[in-house]
Amino acid sequence: MASHTGELTTQPDPAVRVEALHRSFNEAGGVLNGLDLEIAPGEFVALLGRSGSGKSTLLRALAGLDRGVAGHGRIEVPDKVSVVFQDSRLLPWKRLLDNVTLGLRAGDAAERGSQALEEVGLAGRERAWPHELSGGEQQRASLARSLVRDPELLLADEPFGALDALTRIRMHTLLRKLCEVHQPAVLLVTHDVDEAIVLADRVIVLDGGVVRHDARIDLGTRRSQADPAFARLRAELLHELGVEDDHDAAPRRVARAAS
Numbered sequence: 280m281a282s283h284t285g286e287l288t289t290q291p292d293p294a295v296r297v298e299a300l301h302r303s304f305n306e307a308g309g310v311l312n313g314l315d316l317e318i319a320p321g322e323f324v325a326l327l328g329r330s331g332s333g334k335s336t337l338l339r340a341l342a343g344l345d346r347g348v349a350g351h352g353r354i355e356v357p358d359k360v361s362v363v364f365q366d367s368r369l370l371p372w373k374r375l376l377d378n379v380t381l382g383l384r385a386g387d388a389a390e391r392g393s394q395a396l397e398e399v400g401l402a403g404r405e406r407a408w409p410h411e412l413s414g415g416e417q418q419r420a421s422l423a424r425s426l427v428r429d430p431e432l433l434l435a436d437e438p439f440g441a442l443d444a445l446t447r448i449r450m451h452t453l454l455r456k457l458c459e460v461h462q463p464a465v466l467l468v469t470h471d472v473d474e475a476i477v478l479a480d481r482v483i484v485l486d487g488g489v490v491r492h493d494a495r496i497d498l499g500t501r502r503s504q505a506d507p508a509f510a511r512l513r514a515e516l517l518h519e520l521g522v523e524d525d526h527d528a529a530p531r532r533v534a535r536a537a538s
């Protein structure tokens with residue numbers, strides 16, 4: 280386990296441990312204000328919060344991508360961490376297989392890269408250029424690039440935010456399948472409450488620079504938005520985010536008009 284406070288420790292459990300984390304970008308105040316968080320190995324956690332609440336700041340801190348940002352606190356993450364962003368960040372001058380295996384030094388890198396492409400439904404596209412892929416295909420390639428490293432922790436910052444609704448649903452199915460196979464701990468930043476409920480084992484809400492709400496999702500594997508428990512959880516989370524749920528307002532109006 281690597282510690283971004285400078286030390287290296289060996290601690291198999293939990294996968295992520297954050298203690299009293301502070302981060303600030305200016306004198307005006309902190310973005311993260313003493314945040315504590317643990318994520319178990321293989322646990323899928325969705326991170327919600329209002330715009331500007333510090334979700335990406337937390338994710339970047341866990342990824343070790345915030346050197347130079349003022350702050351203190353303790354972060355422990357596994358050695359193998361992969362990050363997926365909203366844009367695929369494929370290098371346009373490299374073919375798909377070279378993008379997926381970039382930086383992999385193993386002798387069987389090409390074989391593993393092809394296998395990862397197959398897993399995300401891009402079998403046979405090894406020699407394609409990134410610009411030849413659709414947005415959804417590029418995000419699948421980006422998932423293949425992270426999974427080929429067999430991460431113990433997958434950090435995803437709105438990975439499906441730029442995709443159309445149908446492609447998002449397909450990507451949800453794919454990500455769930457990949458997580459079942461590879462079992463990384465996952466921290467998924469999303470604005471989409473339904474996406475959080477569909478995918479995660481647990482949802483946390485960031486507010487005021489700390490975890491303000493922490494809810495386990497016990498809806499089984501087949502999650503339907505039609506399930507009343509799904510709707511209750513959605514309303515609870517939207518309330519935490521300061522938004523009232525009018526999801527079934529229209530049917531209620533119809534029912535009242537008919538009575």
Ligand SMILES: Nc1ncnc2c1ncn2[C@@H]1O[C@H](COP(=O)(O)OP(=O)(O)OP(=O)(O)O)[C@@H](O)[C@H]1O
Pocket residue numbers: 304310328329330331332333334335336337
């Ligand atoms: N590099 C930076 N320099 C200065 N301020 C920053 C920087 N990165 C983030 N901030 C500020 O920190 C706060 C939290 O930003 P962050 O991107 O973590 O929020 P977020 O919850 O991910 O927001 P969103 O949901 O809108 O993406 C914001 O007020 C933002 O302006």
